Amino acid sequence: MTVETAITGTAAGVPFVAVPPTGGAADAPVVLAWHLMDPPRTEAALAAALPLAGLEAWRIYLGLPMHGARFPGGGVDALMQLGFADAVLNLYGPISAQAAEECGPAYVELRERFGFRDGPVGVLGGSLGSAVAQLVVAGGAFDVAAAVLVSPVSQLEAVVATVGRMLGVDYPWSEPSLEVARRMDFVARAGEVATCPATLFVVGEEDDEQGFREPATRLRAELARREVVTGLVVVPGMGHAFAEEPGIEPAPQLPAAAEVDRLAVDWFARYLRPSLSRSGPGLPG
Template identity: 35%
Template structure:
C-alpha cells in the first residue's frame, strides 16, 4: 500500500508491520500515517501475511511456530522481507518515485524491526534513515520470546544456529555503522514491552552506540523509551507519542 502526500520533497519511506497489532500493511498505515513527512510512504506486507497468508491463516502460523519457529517462521518472514527489499527499491526507481541510488527511509516494528536491522547490516539497498519500534534483535531474541510465551523449548540445529549468527545484529553493529555516513537510526522501546528481551535490546543499543562513536557519527544514533507502551502499540495511549517521534526523526533525517 502506498500513501502519497500532496508535495513530495523527501525520499520514500518503506514500512514493515509486525506479528501483533499492527499486523498488516493496512493496520500500520492507519496507526502510523506520517502525514507530516513529505515523502511517499510504502507499507509492505510481510511474507506469509495478508494476501500471502498460507492456507489455514493464523492457525497455520501457530503450527509452524510449534514445529520450528526459526526455520518455518523467522526465516521465511523476516529473511524473506530482507530479500524482497531490493526489488521494492528497483520498482520505486522504475516508477519515478525516487532517483537511482537514492537512500530510502525504513521503519520496522517487532519482526519488521528485525528485518530492518538486518537490512542495515547487509547493505543491499541504500538507507539514509531508519526507525525500529520494539524490535526483535534477531533469531535468538525471537526464539527467546517464543519460549517465554509458550513455555516450549526450541531445538537448535546447524541451520538455525547459522541463521542466528547472520541475523543477531548485536554482533553486526560495525556493519550497520560502516556506511558513510551511517544511517540515522532511532530505536523506540516500550517501557511495558514484555515480549522482547529488554537485556538483549540494551546490549544492542550499547553496541550500536560504540560503533557509531567509532564511525564519528554518534549523533546519528539515538534510543528512546516510550512510557506506558506495551509491545503491541496500535490503538494504545502511547500511539500518539510513537507518531510524534517517528515523524520527527524522518523530518530531521531524510
C-alpha cells in the first residue's frame, strides 16, 4: 500500500482507509477490516500492518468507535481509565455493538462512492475487531464468504478473566455485563457464525492460551462440526498485538504482521473468490 493508492475519509460517520484493487474496481470483491484495541489500534495503523498486498480486492479498514479520530478526550489513557472502571460495559460491549451496527450504513455509502460490486464480502478483525467481524457475520446483513480472525475474541468471559489475571483483579460480573458476555460468546453462537463458509483463526504463539488460543480452538471445532472450512495457524514469536506502541499512526510492518498478512491474503484468495490473484507461498497445512 502506498500513500497514493490509499483513500481516507469518513462514511456514515465512520473513519476509514480504502485501498482499491490494482486492477481497478470492476468486479472486485470487498474485504472489511477492523483493528484491535491494542496496536495496531486505528484503521490507518491496521492498513499498514496488514495491507493485504497482492489481493485483487477492495480493502476497507474501518475505525472502531472510541478510537483514532473518535478517541475520548485524553486519548488512549482516557480509554484505559474507562476500562479500569468497567471494561465490559464501558468498552467491549458498546464498542463492538456500535461498530457492527454502523458497518451497514458505512458500507452503503462507500459502495455508492466507489462502485463496489454486489456480492459476497470478506471480513477481517483483530482482537475486539474480530468480535465485530463475527457480530457482522452473525447479524446476517452481509453475505460473508470468508473470514480471518486474528488474536480472536471467541468468548468474552475468557478474555475478561485473562485481563483480570494480568491486572490482579476479579471483574465484578452483573446481569448487564453477563448479557454482553452472552452476546460475545461465539462458541455458543457458532450456529450463527457458521453462516460464513470459511474461517481462518490466527493466534500468536505468545498470546494467552486460556483467554485466546483455547477458545479459538473450541470455536474452530464447533464451526468444523457445521461443515465450515476452517484453519488455525499459530504464528511463532507473536503475542496479542502485532504492531509497536503506540499503534496509532502507520508504522513499519513487523515480521509477525507480515506472516499474518500472508496468511490472510492466501485465505481470501482461496475462499473469497477462487479467481482472486495471490502471491507468495500457500497456507501451511
